[in-house]
Amino acid sequence: MRHKYCQKLHSLHPLAVYSPQNLLTDFASFPHWNLFIRQISGLLSEGAQLTVHFQPPGRDIVTFRPTVITVEPNRKLRWLWHFLIPGLFDVEHSFIIEPLASDVYDGLRLRVRFIQQESFQGLLVPLLARRLNIDVRQGFEAMNQTLKTKAERIENKNQEVRKFI
Template identity: 45%
Template sequence: MAKEIKTEIVINAKPEKVWAILTDFKSYPNWNPFIKSIIGDVKVGNKITARIEPPKAKGMTFKPKVLTYETNKELKWLGHLLLAGLFDGEHKFELIDNGNGTTTFKQSEKFKGILVPLFKKQLDNNTKKGFEAMNSKLKELAEQK
């Protein structure tokens, strides 16, 4: 069973500015309404510790493996709930330079595993709302100054 959530927002700032905010993980507790913390050396192949708190849902801490870290373009990781194959999430942040001083920020996650059907409603509601809240806050911060 698989499920994907996709969100995107156009930000009136260059990818470099958006990326600087997105990858300033120490500041997440101060502004990010969805991902409360990312701890660790965020490099391809490394495991990090991430804490998510979707709106109106129980938060969770997990240790995903970084799959992609391409400056000003993409950050992707793969996390598991308990064991691989039960409930796996491949989370991706993508920045697209629109060439006019704006950036399209895409946040998506592909969920796979036997427990996905049990979480479908929560993913469609709480998790997607968490993505959208984070996207809006990132836009607000990047467009300041």
């Protein structure tokens, strides 16, 4: 019997940036701004294994090694991780960037919707569901807010530069 627990969060407001994907794939910058996913290393290609260090609020850093299953530049990054064996505790995580059609100017995406989604499946999920809901939700919310703030700062700097061009 497979148990499924799914966590899906959307950022509360669309991110107002030209290219937020750079923030999400610039893994070297994560320790400087990302309060939840502290560090990622590895090749960003389908089938590659990443090393991810994340830190739920008020907890120690946890390290895991997921396999990249989808890379769509400027649109989607998805990975899958199994604890010990598939079916015991499986975690699928997605970062999705959706352009807002109403916010296109000269072919540039001015604003996007950032979606972070995670699905937990396996025999251990019922034992961990409550902890996952608290830790993951708080971590997602902290990361989403920090990403929004960082992206808006970059956009504000870009607007200042464009004034002088």
